[in-house]
Amino acid sequence: MKKYHITTFGCQMNVHDSEVLAGILEKNGYSPAASVQEGDLILLNTCCVRENAENRLYGNIGNLKALKEQYPDCIIGVCGCMVQQPTVVEKIRKTYPQVDLVFGTHNLHELPKLLEKIEAERSQLYEVWDSEGEIHEGLPVKRNDPFKAWITIMYGCNNFCSYCIVPYVRGRERSRQPEAILAEVKDLIATGVKEITLLGQNVNSYGLDFKGVDFNFAKLLQEISALDIERIRFQTSHPKDLSDELIQVMADHPNICRHLHLPLQSGSSRILKLMNRHYTKESYLALAEKIKNKIPGIALTTDIIVGFPGETEADFQDTLDLVEKIRYDGAFTFIYSPRTGTPAAKIADPIPENDKKQRLTRLIQVQNEISLEKNRAFIGTLSEILVDGVSEKNPQIWSGRNTQNKLIHFKPASKIKPGDLAVVQINSAQTFTLEGELLV
Template sequence: MRLLLLLASIALTTGWKMPLSPHSLKCPPLYSTKQPKTAKPSFPTLRGTTVNARKIVDSRSAKAYRVRHILLQTEQLAEELLSNFRGGEMLFTEVAMQMSDCELTKEKGGEIGWVDFASASNSEHALDDLLPKNVREALVPGQGMDAKTGDILKIKSSRGVHLIQLCDIMVDVRERGKKRFRAEENKWRTAVDPSNSGKQLHYSIESMGCQMNSLDSERIAGQLESMNILPLDDEDEKKADVVVLNTCSIRDHAEQKVYSYIGPHAKRKRDGESVSIIVAGCVAEQEGEQLLRRCPEVDLVMGPQYANRIADLLEDVGNGNQVVATAPEYIVEDITKPKRDSTTCAWVNIIYGCNERCAFCIVPSTRGVEQSRTAESIIKECEELVKDGYKEITLLGQNIDAYGRDLSPKRKFSDLLNMIGSIEGLERVRFVTSHPRYMSDRVIDAVANNPSVCDSFHIPFQSGNDKVLREMGRGHTVAKYLRIVNSIREKVPDASITADVIVGFPGETEEEFLDTLKLMETVKFDSVNTAAYSPRPNTPAAEWTNQLDEETKSDRLQRINRLNLQHAGERRARMVGRTEKILVEGRNVKKPNQVYGRTGHGYIVYFDGMIEELLGAIVDVKILESSTYSLTGEMLDSL
């Protein structure tokens, strides 16, 4: 309905008439080869440097774009559509089916397929009837169209005016990885060596850190299983042929944990076992080749941006190379499905990377520049998950409110949230993590107005003192944060609000710490992830001379934890006596006759029931008791 109203508005503005049949629009030829100007924002990737997000791929490794198009009669209509794509709840595929003048692609939502850069200039090309030569050439990186995946471009050709959506990019990641060939006399055996082709290989994955890492591990597992490497049934990891450590560098001593974990598997390899050792994730990106120097038994070091391309990199490992893949890279859409850990709830990444530069945080240096996925690819993934029986989806982003600002035209997270929330059959939608610098009333409105979007917000505040926030480089004040909280309390009164906080930041005084406790008393969070500051490599705060001693940091952490526990208990106690809808996610491992699920607020609820009957069901549960971080209830539904 929204799309039809929008098309009617465009028709009034431009004089365009909706065709009665696919053949009723005829496009006058336009021969202009002048390309439209495209905005060229620069985003930081490493501190002290900037890089254009549309040029992070080496042209030698980029091979092709997968594209869709809408063919139009006039530039005026093309400009009107571009304007309406900007921040609106419009899907390119839907508009293509309604408005495109291309008879060959209209019914397929404008889908064209892959445009190979190497053959783009060929005078006789398989796509000539769809995309004339000048359009294909304009898509080649470095040819004038400063673009990236997700962008919508306007290009004239002999067929008319094309709106081209860059849906995906094909990248040869093997050209991006640094290779070090092992001399035969020093070569330890790797399980993915072609000589092992007759043996059934098994993998194990140890995942550390945030939800992003959990999803990356699912993607790695999906890739390995596409190679017919199966999960290890035995709990003894020393029996795994392919060992993956998916690392997190957010806390101190992360590197030491990595080397400690690798040690036993490195010994297996030195003792002559055929085993492949892979270090993935943020520590891998941070340490790079240093990991191989300190632990030469490792076969593959790869950053988070390569999680869904591990199969390509292992091909080089099988050819006798040690590989380090940490170069900046465009995120490519998954070519295999992730191996989901749950059959009920799923993670869906909507934006990768982070452009913020908090003085304490290493994440932007390890996860790279912001890259938003197209709304079409996100919604397609969500619809497929619903078709597969998933009831709840959590949208992921380091800074989820930044979704779409790197695209051209720009998009808004609130619009995407509304679109996903309206998917038929999807019961629950959650999202993390919001940044108070960018959190908007539009997002709060989307939660308030959409029944399937859970009344739950995760908004880190990190400190309750403006001076500390400035030194952290957070870009917001305490007053701004409280305005967001007040807006949530006004529009979604019963919503849960969770957060992250750091105590003991360099130079933090006792009075400044007390301001943080004051903010917590004002808000009364449902729970807060607390941490004492720990210096991280390549971050400004790590070099400052006003570091606090460990005793002071430990004391403040204990005090804030006590307050956090108090508030968490108070917030859950208000649920006693209520009847809540609970999505059953699993069995209570401590009481096998109980199951657990979560309220819309995110509170865990335990109640009697058989998991074989209830898994994935949404049931009414009356809350009988509360504790600090969980609730106990009684199921009222009879299935």
Template sequence: MNEEQRLQSVQVKGPEPDRKVEKDYSKYFQSVYMPPSLKDAKKRGKEQVSYHKDFSIDEEFRNMGVGRKFYIRTYGCQMNEHDTEVMAGIFMELGYKPTDTAQDADVILLNTCAIRENAENKVFGELGHLKQLKTENPDLLLGVCGCMSQEESVVSKILKTYSHVDLIFGTHNIHRLPNILHEAYMSKEMVVEVWSKEGDVIENLPKSRLRKTKAWVNIMYGCDKFCTYCIVPYTRGKERSRRPEDIISEVRHLAAQGYKEIMLLGQNVNAYGKDIEDLNYRLGDLMDDLRHIDIPRIRFTTSHPRDFDDHLIEVLAKKGNLVEHIHLPVQSGSNDILKIMARKYTREHFLELVAKIRAAIPDVSLSTDIIVGYPNETEEQFEETLSLYREVGFEMAYTYIYSPREGTPAAKMKDNVPLEVKKDRLQRLNAVVNELSFEALKPYEGQVVEVLVEGESKRNPDVLAGYTRKNKLVNFRGPKSAIGQLVNVQITEVKSWSMNGEMVEVVNLEVKV
């Protein structure tokens, strides 16, 4: 550990067996944290990203996990799921074995999400439940990682209330997991290692893929957009793009392993490449290169309307293995609310972008994110969101009631829309979402669709489930050998959010996406 890293790592000491934590935590956080600050974060410069391709497990840690099991519970987005795959890969390199139950584990990690208060409350509730396991097994290591760990207030609460936690580390410290585990074992102290340092990209990290059909591939990290409601720029840091050759190599390797679908991940995925000053290469260029790899489907999430350029649209229109589904979060249909959110586009700009996409890809399926009940949102402004949703013709949406997140600019605004009004607006919005979803699925009835079979249905093990290129859920009966394969399914019934069908062998029928 170099001097900079040492200063950004802290161990909280206390007597055994009931550790007492000092009440004044500020001295720990001075070196560990850069508290969320919009003013400071917006000063992010163009400092060069450091790339590290030499990740390896130190020999002194190589057999640390032999005879031990690990369990990771993941909250939040696909980025968190992918982080879990990386941590699982590191655990297995250390000799640990995975387990499906916390009761059977020697190390438990909660990989956390900070995007909404409800997500944090779930984690705190789980920490309370896990105290009994720690009491029964004092050798158990209990850790908290992920986005919540990047928030000073969260770590303060853990130090004060959950002293049975053994280790806390942040989103920039995943590659340090062997060292952090070693410190936790050797010191018998609470280990807190959360870096506010940004700008590094670590390659060659081991991964234990959660799925065998679809794979997530990070192409960039962080976000520089600073929407007023969002904590991500503070918990995930500045935008940092991976080098294209590393991404292409990873996708080629996954294709060789038989994966059928790749999801490219980034907090603001279509800002890819903006930070690589020595290379004029953006998401459209990357997608164009990946288009030539022998893998059936490639998609990406999550995009921002401000960075959706004409070249990307031109490339997506070439189709092939580039699917006809785009997730394009709009958040609101009101210019006034979009301005308060600091989205930096207008309703008119968004509609113009949609028109460009539809002109190039007439059969495109669009989905979105929407927040209702934002501070100062009037009934008229909410109605603008409803009208935008219909005008665009979104086929699916993730909808949310606004709740303030500590550390964001919006948290300082007066949350002046009553909860009953927020709930009413959400219900009315969801009615429109359900209506348009059903309308989008209705034409599929009687048609044959290509389905990538993911596994058994969650509700019925005798039924298989998978998705079309446009990300439509299809349930059907078929042999278990179809799991992981692309099959043709004739749709027999359409519901609001899914379709039922029958697997067919006929391949010369018109197949819809």
């Protein structure tokens, strides 16, 4: 039996794409390899959102040269967002002869045919579709977790935030039919899945591409929440499209988790305009307040970019100001990474790299203090968690997450197993984790 190994870079959409690739391969007779060295097929599923993910990919391909020399029959494939860019494909073609197969995000379902062809002809195969085509339903999925499942509800993005490459590599928005999504959720429930996460680049515009049909993300969420599923999460939500209807559906259904990831990107209205985000500092703040009022106890997390071209100290202060006012539970913070082909990459950027690094450090410091303070508020309370099992860092400790998506560590007990819902009394808090005692 042939073995495959997949290395995944980037976001949850990519992680889930890799689950689909694994499902396709296992249906076609492959089994997972324990290491890259054991793989007859080695796939690198790439991300192009930030430069360091690209650099890591080239490092990985370079490292595979020796393996290819040792095992010339193994097939090395590169797929995912990066190879949707012709310049990247050219670079791979010229610089990395060890790569046998290149395919993109739009023809992932063609993998068995591509492998057949490559094995018959024993030559390199580069096949990247530049248009999205139809959604392919019913592809097999090899899920990594028996109790938590990712479900892609839509593909692509229409927003063209000026710094972002995603619309160019993932294409325009295409929503899956609600019947297909609901059937997938029901199948997952039947297999014992307790928590699902609905995925899209901007789930809030789900259904806008249905011609003449009045169906949107709030309605989809309402229908899913009526099923016998313990927990529902979703990501990502563009603030400009987050409707009152959606907030109400969240408030009305306790099985929709009390956590919302709401990317801010910048607290400066001037920079937000340059980013093409279609909201202002004031409108974002009003939205966050509305969500907190309507859904008590909700945890808000965000993404923030510092050092966007031309960001002044005053712009950065606006970001700090908003972070202090909203008091996020957590934030993913990044230094702006120029992406060739995006409008932002053409804006003059006079800010020294060192200033950007200092701003990032200051932002992280402020956010970490807030995160710790918010976590400390849980001390003495009870949290229901979905048990994940042994903690990644300490085999003596188990972990799970509560509805606010807080990672909670606890000492295991024989009556508890992964996938159980259990109650933990929180005794202490760190910046990124809580610790507690298992009660039920």
